[in-house]
Amino acid sequence: MKLKNLFLIVGLMTSSFAFAAMHFEKNQKCSECHPKIYEEYKTSQHGNSTVFDDPIHGAVYDKHPMKNKMQKYRCAKCHTPTADNMEQLLRPKNGVIPDPHNETQNEAIACAYCHRITDIMPGKAMDTNVISKDMRTYFTRSSQPKESSFHTIKTNTEVFKDAKLCMGCHTHKSNKVGFDVCSTEKANMSDTNNCISCHMPQVDGAPSILSKSKKHTFHGFPGLHGDLSLLSKYVVLDFKHTKKNFTVSVDHKATHSSTLHPLRMAKLVVSIEREGKIIKMKPKKLLKVIGNAKGASPKPTPPWLADRIIKDTRIPANTKKDFNYDFKVKSGDKVTATFGYYLVKPKALKKFKLKNNKDATEFKIISKEIFLVK
Ligand code: HEC
Ligand code: HEC
Ligand code: HEC
Ligand code: HEC
Ligand code: HEC
Incomplete structure (x- = not known):
């Protein structure tokens, strides 16, 4: 050779x-x-x-x-x-x-x-x-x-x-x-x-x-950052009520959980308009918290220090979840339900110095419905 x-x-x-x-x-x-x-x-x-x-x-x-x-x-x-x-x-x-x-x-x-x-x-x-x-x-x-x-x-x-x-x-x-x-x-x-x-x-x-x-x-890959209108049809809101209370359901039709990255948080906001006044219900926060138990009790940490899930309230894949409100609605009430996301959980903004970042702090709405109580 x-x-x-x-x-x-x-x-x-x-x-x-x-x-x-x-x-x-x-x-x-x-x-x-x-x-x-x-x-x-x-x-x-x-x-x-x-x-x-x-x-x-x-x-x-x-x-x-x-x-x-x-x-x-x-x-x-x-x-x-x-x-x-x-x-x-x-x-x-x-x-x-x-x-x-x-x-x-x-x-x-x-x-x-x-x-x-x-x-x-x-x-x-x-x-x-x-x-x-x-x-x-x-x-x-x-x-x-x-x-x-x-x-x-x-x-x-x-x-x-x-x-x-x-x-x-x-x-x-x-x-x-x-x-x-x-x-x-x-x-x-x-x-x-x-x-x-x-x-x-x-x-x-x-x-x-x-x-x-x-x-x-389409190559805009809609996700939590951009325009969510192409994904709205996979997050469907509904409303039911009894004499004593009411329920807003979120039918989450995605093949994965309602948020994926641990930085995120989803939120269901419900309010009732009655005789010109707005009554706000306590928002439901849906998130996954990761952390470790190096201290006295498990606490949230950045991803590189985490070894466990501390809390997970996200809506699983293909699941309809009911959220109950202990409130009596009456005929004529207008119930507004809004579902959306934060790219960064408000609690993590300070740690990552993102308080002044518009994208990180904005509430991004995917679905909104108004239900009239008959
Ligand atoms: C994250 C991966 C990904 C990236 C990045 C990506 N593509 Fe694609 N692209 C795909 C997939 C997946 C399909 C096929 C979709 C299907 O079969 O319906 C596709 C389809 C296409 C098609 C065929 C479209 C059609 O309607 O027939 C073209 C052309 C194309 N891509 C060009 C590009 C160009 C140019 C870029 C960069 C500007 C790009 N792609 C970036 C994943 C990607
Ligand atoms: C000189 C023009 C030209 C350039 C430059 C070009 N393409 Fe294409 N590409 C075409 C044509 C023509 C087709 C055939 C389909 C059509 O007409 O859309 C095509 C089709 C494709 C397809 C789709 C195949 C299919 O039918 O699903 C992909 C993927 C693709 N291009 C990717 C790329 C990527 C990635 C680049 C950049 C690295 C690129 N193209 C640059 C002309 C070009
Ligand atoms: C090379 C690795 C890679 C591949 C392949 C890839 N992704 Fe991604 N994708 C990423 C990364 C990294 C991000 C996060 C980017 C960021 O926000 O900095 C992301 C983000 C996304 C987002 C979120 C967008 C938002 O607004 O938050 C969606 C949706 C997504 N990808 C869908 C897809 C789909 C669908 C495919 C297959 C066609 C795909 N990805 C293939 C790496 C990839
Ligand atoms: C049936 C429709 C559907 C399918 C299938 C689907 N997604 Fe999604 N995806 C959504 C919706 C809706 C959202 C908005 C967030 C949510 O409620 O899940 C989303 C959000 C995302 C995000 C942003 C989440 C975050 O926390 O930033 C990424 C990334 C993503 N999808 C990637 C994927 C990948 C990768 C696949 C395939 C394994 C996939 N999606 C399959 C509907 C879908
Ligand atoms: C195995 C692939 C992979 C690697 C390695 C990876 N990422 Fe990602 N990253 C992703 C994907 C996919 C997404 C989109 C997930 C989503 O939106 O839920 C993402 C999203 C993110 C986001 C959210 C971005 C935004 O704009 O909201 C941050 C922050 C992030 N990654 C940080 C990192 C850091 C820091 C590293 C390295 C230490 C890293 N990632 C390594 C795949 C990866």
Whole structure:
């Protein structure tokens, strides 16, 4: 064997062992032919998941002991998955923190990243996405893919089935002591009712400038941050009353709990209008509190110190929950029920210095109904 070839083989071996940096086409490139999808994506949390663009992620990372000790940026795997120095960012005691001047660390959850996922590898701390090697081959579930001059389109029905593609980052994430700080259940998900059908519905407009289709798959990924109107139909409010009291029910039709991230809080607000006066009921707060029992009794902690669930009042997947009010309504009363969320529990705002952040403090309404008592 010639010396040159030997070097080549050794070179290939070492690079594959050292997880050669993967390269991805830029989001900006996709915008040239998929302008509508790009616009939607740019305002979504997938388009703003980096430590530089998401002030809430930034605020939590700022308090994280790994940042303060410049240990490693473990968050990169899901929040900045196309960073060209991923291996370095994930290495223990790496001595680096995310770099705002590194272009690849500003690409968030890139178009090309999602569209190159071919499989998911289950893991204890978190799952891992398997990314195809070819920079310009993107996957579709369609059995008769269309053509593009810029990239190849290949069929991979398996990765879209039951929205497997979403699970690599969303199933679970555990901390150092193996406690799952965040997880997404998939109760009764099917090929027609899953992460993609609810969070990526079909909306008006062509998928590309070269397409004649009238509809495309929405890439704004509605969630607690943005416009909740596309999700309202999955949170249905109802009202019942007896002579003595009344009940407001929340039919939560999602395949996962009413909030997922432990920072969140949901709230049901009910008021009654009677003869021009407003009578307010005590709000029902729904949340999951995580923490540990290092002190005298269990207390809430940030995710990295938690080893247990202290309290969980969230509405489970596909569940209708009744909330009872010990109040006599009478004919003519107008009962207003409002269900919504806080991105950050009011109690955690101070700890993460988010008191002045509008997005973190705002009550985001998903459903509101007015019931007239006959
Ligand atoms: C030169 C134009 C062009 C550019 C640039 C481009 N695409 Fe496309 N893309 C197309 C065309 C044409 C189609 C065929 C379907 C259609 O007309 O909408 C397509 C289809 C797709 C499909 C859908 C396949 C399906 O039918 O389900 C995906 C996914 C995709 N592109 C991803 C990307 C990503 C990611 C980028 C950026 C890295 C990108 N494209 C850049 C032209 C382009
Ligand atoms: C296994 C993938 C994964 C890893 C690793 C990960 N996250 Fe996340 N993170 C997510 C997902 C998925 C969401 C969205 C969850 C939701 O909204 O319920 C999220 C959301 C968040 C949010 C809420 C952001 C907002 O704007 O409301 C914060 C804060 C956060 N992550 C912090 C971190 C920090 C800090 C790290 C690293 C120490 C980290 N995450 C590592 C997957 C991950
Ligand atoms: C039947 C519709 C439906 C399906 C299926 C569904 N969701 Fe949701 N999702 C919702 C609704 C409604 C909300 C608003 C919060 C709530 O009440 O659950 C939501 C909220 C979220 C949030 C924000 C929660 C938070 O705490 O910030 C994330 C992240 C999310 N969904 C991801 C997923 C993923 C990943 C899947 C697939 C495993 C999925 N969803 C499946 C309807 C759905
Ligand atoms: C979080 C993962 C994710 C990201 C990020 C993402 N996509 Fe998609 N995209 C999907 C999924 C899943 C589908 C398929 C939906 C379906 O089968 O109905 C899809 C569908 C498409 C399609 C076909 C649309 C249609 O209506 O036929 C195109 C084109 C596309 N994506 C381009 C892009 C571009 C361009 C970006 C960035 C601006 C992007 N995607 C970002 C997950 C993603
Ligand atoms: C590469 C990892 C990754 C993949 C793959 C992924 N997500 Fe996410 N997703 C995240 C992270 C990280 C966040 C939180 C970003 C933030 O707020 O900083 C998030 C946030 C969300 C949100 C919440 C948006 C909001 O307004 O709070 C929804 C909904 C969501 N993802 C749905 C999906 C769906 C549907 C898929 C599959 C098509 C998917 N995700 C695939 C990492 C991922």
